[in-house]
Amino acid sequence: MSLEVRNLAPKEVWNMFADLNAVPRPSKKEERVIQFMVNFGKELNLETFVDKVGNVIIKKPATKGFEERKTVVLQSHLDMVHQKNNDTKFNFDTQGIQMLIDGDWVTANGTTLGADNGLGVAAIMAVLTSTEIPHPNLEALFTIDEETGMTGAMGLEAGILKGDILLNLDTEEDDEIGMGCAGGVDITATKSYTEVGVPDNCIAYKLEIKGLNGGHSGMDIIKGLGNANKIMNRLHHAAINAICVCEIDGGSLRNAIPRESVSVVVFDKNDTNLVNKAFTSEIESIKNEFKTIEPNLEINFSTVDTPKTSLSKDTSKKLIQSIYAAHNGFYRMSPDIKGLVETSNNIAKILVKNGDIKISCLTRSSLESGKQDLANSIKSAFELANFTVTFSGEYPGWQPNINSEILEIVSNLYEDLHGEKAHVAACHAGLECGILGQNYPKIDMVSFGPTIRGAHSPDERASISSTQKFWNFLKEILKNTPKK
Incomplete structure (x- = not known):
């Protein structure tokens, strides 16, 4: 099953997603996936560390010519919702997700897929691995326990991140750019x-x-x-x-x-x-x-x-x-x-x-x-x-900033790439941006991602074509980040 998924385009993202989905990662039991991410960062010889609550931070220097651009934080959460059908025999604590392809969709065999937020994590991993994608200084922030309390985002101390811009990769419609969210x-x-x-x-x-x-x-x-x-x-x-x-x-x-x-x-x-x-x-x-x-x-x-x-x-x-x-x-x-x-x-x-x-x-x-x-x-x-x-x-919720510099850049890029305006909106979900903004009030944030349906249910599925669209969009944003 995973082999078929690994052959999908973009391979660099789907291969990372398959690697990630082989690691059990329920909320509040993220020890294995934390170690997986630490090993990943160190194998790339990148600065990698875990903060006091379990968030993993990996830093990558800018590519040549991008040293004077603003530092970008790429952020996604490591944990996933564990749901299965009553008649599905599956142990989330010991088994990797069994993935299937159904037309333009990747889904799972009677369980949640983990595309929320695994595809965001996989895309960040692909950027960190690449030697060909132009980008500014990067700080990859992989938070824990987003799904059952957001304790990772809440526990991230001020001063750990130096970034000016944060790209949250946890939105589930590929034509949407998030600029705010609900609190809970x-x-x-x-x-x-x-x-x-x-x-x-x-x-x-x-x-x-x-x-x-x-x-x-x-x-x-x-x-x-x-x-x-x-x-x-x-x-x-x-x-x-x-x-x-x-x-x-x-x-x-x-x-x-x-x-x-x-x-x-x-x-x-x-x-x-x-x-x-x-x-x-x-x-x-x-x-x-x-x-x-x-x-x-x-x-x-x-x-x-x-x-x-x-x-x-x-x-x-x-x-x-x-x-x-x-x-x-x-x-x-x-x-x-x-x-x-x-x-x-x-x-x-x-x-x-x-x-x-x-x-x-x-x-x-x-x-x-x-x-x-x-x-x-x-x-x-x-x-x-x-x-x-x-x-x-x-x-807390994330209050929209209509004067956001990165929001304007990302919105214009989307229109240039696709010939139509993106849907810029706040969402009725608990993104981590509102919490992260408490300790980092000056950081400029937007959220986007690939199309995912049925998140938090065994019907969860991710669009293959949308993932390609999302990947191309992310690369273009990194190439067009503003100067300091």
């Missing part, structure tokens, strides 16, 4: 409950939701895709006065729209017809609502062995109502930038088992006040049901 905050609602015995006259159903598209909880939130946790809660609510919840396991990562959810509920056998009718009717309504955008949605319920314990009727009802009350999806569109989601929330993970409830959300906004407003709304919904709610992992 993790919201976690927890609650302990006393398990109660299930009466002998009860039966149990297992409810299962699968086949949803999933996707990036920032970039894809505008699409109105199905959220497995909210859909499951609708089923529960349809029979709220008859059922008690025993357990729920829905979603996984806070920055991925949940694709699957499983729950077990119990009810008095005398209410079987009522429950069947409620579930069947709600399933029909949900499938009708999502038939266009979620054609592969499956919702099933079936009898299982009756558990010995469950939540009480009252606790079940409050849980269902609180999830119903918590907002999911886009909350407000930007009044200033057409088509941009300003504020949103993703109810990412719900786990109910063994006396504990944990609900994880990620709230995003390009406005700090908007982020706080929605976060407080969600917090209130859960606190009314006696949850303990905490905020963590907060990071």
